Amino acid sequence: MRDGALADGRAARWILIALAVSFLILFLVLPLLAVFTEALRRGVMAFFTAFDDPDTWAAIELTLLVAAIAVPLNMVFGLSAAWAIAKFEFPGKSLLITLIDLPFSISPVVSGLVYVLLFGAKGLLGPLLDDWDFKVIFAVPGVVLATIFVTFPFIARELIPLMQEQGTSDEEAALTLGASGFQTFVTVTLPNVSWALLYGVLLCNARAMGEFGAVSVVSGHIRGLTNTMPLHVEILYNEYNLVGAFAVASLLAGLALVTLGAKSLLEWRHGDALARVHRH
Amino acid sequence: MTVAISQRWLPSLRKPSALPGFGITLGFSVAYLSLIVLIPLAVLIARAGELGLDGIWRVATTPRVLAALQVSFFTSAAAALINAVFGVIVAWVLVRYDFPGKRLLDAAVDLPFALPTAVAGIALAALYATNGWIGSVFAPWGIKIAFTPLGILVALIFVGLPFVVRTVQPVLQDYDREVEEASATLGATRRQTIFRVVLPALMPAILTGVALSFGRAVGEYGSVIFIAGNMPFVSEIAPLLIVTRLEEFDYAGAAAIATVMLTISFVTLLAINGVQAFSRKRFGHA
Amino acid sequence: MAIAIKAEGLSKSFTGTSAVIDLNLEVQPGELLALLGPSGSGKTTFLRLVAGLETPGSGRILFGNEDATSLSVQDRRVGFVFQHYALFRHLTVAENIAYGLRVRPRRERPPAADIRQRVENLLDLVQLPGLGRRYPRQLSGGQRQRVALARALAVEPRVLLLDEPFGALDAKVRRDLRRWLREIHDRTGHTTLFVTHDQEEALELADRVAVFNRGSIEQVGTPDEILDRPATQFVAGFVGEAVRLPVDAKGGWIRLGPHALVTPNDDVSGPAQLFVRPRDLAVADEPSDGIRARVVAVRRTGPARRAELALADGLPTVEIELPVRCSVSKGDLLPVTLSTVRLFTSR
Numbered sequence: 069m070r071d072g073a074l075a076d077g078r079a080a081r082w083i084l085i086a087l088a089v090s091f092l093i094l095f096l097v098l099p100l101l102a103v104f105t106e107a108l109r110r111g112v113m114a115f116f117t118a119f120d121d122p123d124t125w126a127a128i129e130l131t132l133l134v135a136a137i138a139v140p141l142n143m144v145f146g147l148s149a150a151w152a153i154a155k156f157e158f159p160g161k162s163l164l165i166t167l168i169d170l171p172f173s174i175s176p177v178v179s180g181l182v183y184v185l186l187f188g189a190k191g192l193l194g195p196l197l198d199d200w201d202f203k204v205i206f207a208v209p210g211v212v213l214a215t216i217f218v219t220f221p222f223i224a225r226e227l228i229p230l231m232q233e234q235g236t237s238d239e240e241a242a243l244t245l246g247a248s249g250f251q252t253f254v255t256v257t258l259p260n261v262s263w264a265l266l267y268g269v270l271l272c273n274a275r276a277m278g279e280f281g282a283v284s285v286v287s288g289h290i291r292g293l294t295n296t297m298p299l300h301v302e303i304l305y306n307e308y309n310l311v312g313a314f315a316v317a318s319l320l321a322g323l324a325l326v327t328l329g330a331k332s333l334l335e336w337r338h339g340d341a342l343a344r345v346h347r348h
Numbered sequence: 349m350t351v352a353i354s355q356r357w358l359p360s361l362r363k364p365s366a367l368p369g370f371g372i373t374l375g376f377s378v379a380y381l382s383l384i385v386l387i388p389l390a391v392l393i394a395r396a397g398e399l400g401l402d403g404i405w406r407v408a409t410t411p412r413v414l415a416a417l418q419v420s421f422f423t424s425a426a427a428a429l430i431n432a433v434f435g436v437i438v439a440w441v442l443v444r445y446d447f448p449g450k451r452l453l454d455a456a457v458d459l460p461f462a463l464p465t466a467v468a469g470i471a472l473a474a475l476y477a478t479n480g481w482i483g484s485v486f487a488p489w490g491i492k493i494a495f496t497p498l499g500i501l502v503a504l505i506f507v508g509l510p511f512v513v514r515t516v517q518p519v520l521q522d523y524d525r526e527v528e529e530a531s532a533t534l535g536a537t538r539r540q541t542i543f544r545v546v547l548p549a550l551m552p553a554i555l556t557g558v559a560l561s562f563g564r565a566v567g568e569y570g571s572v573i574f575i576a577g578n579m580p581f582v583s584e585i586a587p588l589l590i591v592t593r594l595e596e597f598d599y600a601g602a603a604a605i606a607t608v609m610l611t612i613s614f615v616t617l618l619a620i621n622g623v624q625a626f627s628r629k630r631f632g633h634a
Numbered sequence: 635m636a637i638a639i640k641a642e643g644l645s646k647s648f649t650g651t652s653a654v655i656d657l658n659l660e661v662q663p664g665e666l667l668a669l670l671g672p673s674g675s676g677k678t679t680f681l682r683l684v685a686g687l688e689t690p691g692s693g694r695i696l697f698g699n700e701d702a703t704s705l706s707v708q709d710r711r712v713g714f715v716f717q718h719y720a721l722f723r724h725l726t727v728a729e730n731i732a733y734g735l736r737v738r739p740r741r742e743r744p745p746a747a748d749i750r751q752r753v754e755n756l757l758d759l760v761q762l763p764g765l766g767r768r769y770p771r772q773l774s775g776g777q778r779q780r781v782a783l784a785r786a787l788a789v790e791p792r793v794l795l796l797d798e799p800f801g802a803l804d805a806k807v808r809r810d811l812r813r814w815l816r817e818i819h820d821r822t823g824h825t826t827l828f829v830t831h832d833q834e835e836a837l838e839l840a841d842r843v844a845v846f847n848r849g850s851i852e853q854v855g856t857p858d859e860i861l862d863r864p865a866t867q868f869v870a871g872f873v874g875e876a877v878r879l880p881v882d883a884k885g886g887w888i889r890l891g892p893h894a895l896v897t898p899n900d901d902v903s904g905p906a907q908l909f910v911r912p913r914d915l916a917v918a919d920e921p922s923d924g925i926r927a928r929v930v931a932v933r934r935t936g937p938a939r940r941a942e943l944a945l946a947d948g949l950p951t952v953e954i955e956l957p958v959r960c961s962v963s964k965g966d967l968l969p970v971t972l973s974t975v976r977l978f979t980s981r
Contacts, residue, residue, distance in 0.1 A: 074528050076538060081445060088441040089453065091434045095506050096459050098481065099471040106474050149377040156370050167381055173613040175567025177587040178606045181594065182388035185395050190599055192391050217384055239367055249368030278464025280570035285591060298466040305470050305574065317467040324462040332455040529687055530720035532707045534734035534789055548724045631723045631771060
């Protein structure tokens with residue numbers, strides 16, 4: 069650390085640190101603390117009674133189900149797209165990459181809206197679905213679809229730059245040694261991106277379980293049926309069941325903390341195995 | 349079916365390669381993308397298009413819609429600017445200084461990405477209500493934060509906080525300090541060096557972060573609706589108005605507002621790309 | 635106008651390692667002094683201490699009669715040129731050069747028109763006229779380094795300090811810039827220190843050379859003195875492609891393998907190190923004179939031939955330079971004489 073010419077004045081240094089730390093505490097730490105404080109406001113017993121509600125459990129189950137469907141599907145997509153983009157040259161490649169980034173720039177409400185317009189009662193395919201008596205909007209399939217929409221870029225975005233950095237030489241070497249395409253993929257490519265894949269899955273899962281706006285539009289808020297945990301939090305909150313709302317919220321906050329911890333661990337331990345550029 | 353088609357015409361479009369699986373992976377990716385994203389978006393545009401451009405314009409300029417767009421736009425811009433200033437300070441402090449708890453705070457910066465928006469929403473509402481920890485500090489002076497546009501601002505600051513920090517941090521990390529030494533040898537004070545040399549070099553990253561923060565804030569829903577008050581013309585944000593229209597089964601109206609929001613997102617994206625292209629050309633780096 | 639620099643008892647260490655140890659050096663006003671040495675020898679640290687970019691653990695630095703040790707880097711008025719140019723990428727060439735003048739407090743700042751004129755003059759001096767509106771990114775490495783020098787000169791520094799200024803450039807550009815730097819120095823007359831690990835550069839450019847080794851100065855002298863009268867074993871071995879041969883000195887003789895040579899240095903006796911350079915060897919006039927050396931390998935350099943010789947078994951090989959028309963091959967026996975050698979006691 070160079071001293072002398074480049075040292076910021078001591079006063080300036082401490083003022084800046086104080087400003088930064090206060091800002092972060094105000095906007096990050098306090099809200100987090102508030103979740104747990106409000107959840108325990110009436111004591112630990114009240115906290116646990118919040119989970120006596122079967123609707124709450126239905127919400128938890130639905131959240132887990134949605135994640136269990138969305139994350140693996142997005143994983144397949146991510147690996148697929150990253151393979152095509154990183155290992156081959158073709159026209160329209162940058163367009164494809166831009167399109168994959170699309171959900172990040174679209175409001176979650178709009179993400180849900182597009183499915184209502186497509187599958188809703190007055191939507192394009194509405195009458196058709198009616199004939200088949202198959203509901204997408206205000207039913208579980210809609211929730212799954214909306215979740216997939218907002219979460220599918222995560223894994224792809226972690227894998228694409230990394231696989232581009234890694235190039236094709238490892239795979240070509242495997243092929244010359246006689247491995248089939250599939251073998252090459254499983255034994256050479258996957259191990260090379262395993263940490264990035266885990267990282268992407270982590271982020272994808274956190275978002276899938278926590279998505280609110282998009283799911284809110286398509287779900288219809290049917291208690292016990294189409295409510296995920298975040299939606300259930302909203303319902304409890306609007307009913308002035310604050311302890312209940314914050315109790316469920318604290319589960320989600322706990323998940324966020326675990327995600328953050330695992331993310332930091334991965335960045336710290338295996339930072340070199342992850343893509344150099346993480347854009348959010 | 350898609351796979352068979354792709355294997356027939358795609359191989360002639362790409363450069364030959366020994367690696368297999370191009371057809372199937374590209375085919376699957378494009379199919380997935382189309383089904384999940386492109387077709388639904390096309391339906392949205394078509395639905396809005398039913399109204400025609402003047403129809404969309406008419407919807408967009410109804411007083412309530414205009415008010416909602418203004419609320420969203422101005423609170424997002426203000427939040428992005430505040431995040432710009434504090435984001436640079438936070439990034440600076442995390443990169444240049446050492447202090448107890450730094451590692452923890454560095455990890456915490458990503459909290460808005462990991463925390464579900466609804467959870468953030470109710471937490472902020474509780475904090476800034478007149479009987480909340482922070483709201484109660486301001487209440488005696490007659491300043492209400494929750495259920496006013498000020499509350500929206502707070503929520504959007506939370507939501508956009510990581511963007512400027514995380515775009516500036518790596519640039520600052522890799523920054524060649526010799527340039528600062530050169531400035532010192534030429535007689536510049538420390539403060540002059542920071543404002544004339546370092547900050548301008550960070551500007552592209554700051555601008556990118558601001559644009560990202562703005563783009564995210566404009567469309568934000570979950571963190572905002574609990575603390576906003578949601579009163580039309582005062583504290584109603586555009587995404588909420590879309591939901592309201594949907595509940596009224598006014599699909600066309602909802603689609604129209606959504607189209608306006610998509611346009612804003614698109615322009616923001618263009619701005620980001622523009623900044624990055626410009627700085628790459630001028631300075632040779634992003 | 636040009637001032638002397640004096641370092642007294644300068645020491646600096648970085649967590650554990652001592653970079654500069656009790657260093658003393660006097661630089662004459664207007665002199666171009668090269669700081670030469672292997673990497674890690676302390677030469678760059680010393681330069682940065684003079685500039686004020688590092689603070690010494692002990693000792694002091696004087697500019698002329700003034701004790702500059704406690705002056706901040708801003709107040710020392712040195713011109714510093716970095717190996718990787720350190721140009722401000724977001725400013726044009728002209729704005730870079732004008733920077734040092736623009737950051738001055740209002741009362742010391744020259745009027746804008748003067749600054750512009752100064753920049754023009756400097757651009758002419760460094761032979762980059764008309765490039766003021768360009769950005770550093772649009773210039774070649776050699777051009778960027780010239781801008782860096784112009785920028786340092788703009789503030790009319792008391793001394794000029796260059797840290798391996800041509801290290802990042804390729805060979806031809808380096809040679810051109812060397813010549814150009816000497817011209818500039820002769821015109822402007824600043825006291826100049828420059829750091830290099832390239833001995834050819836140091837010997838070609840400098841009025842005097844200070845040879846650094848492990849934090850201390852082994853010798854300060856003109857290029858002739860350094861080459862022909864090395865003060866220490868390190869200097870003898872570091873400068874001029876010397877090979878070190880282990881010998882034994884006794885009486886007025888040194889024993890080199892089976893051969894005996896007249897000693898150049900009566901003070902040395904016992905086991906010693908003999909330093910031999912290619913130019914010190916010549917083909918003997920009479921085949922019976924000199925040492926019969928066996929040719930181990932032959933190679934061609936642009937204008938000449940080099941033969942690798944074994945003077946005796948078990949000794950390191952030495953090289954001799956031969957005219958192109960002289961053809962020897964591997965295995966030949968070549969009679970050679972040693973004209974000058976340098977002898978130091980073994981440690």
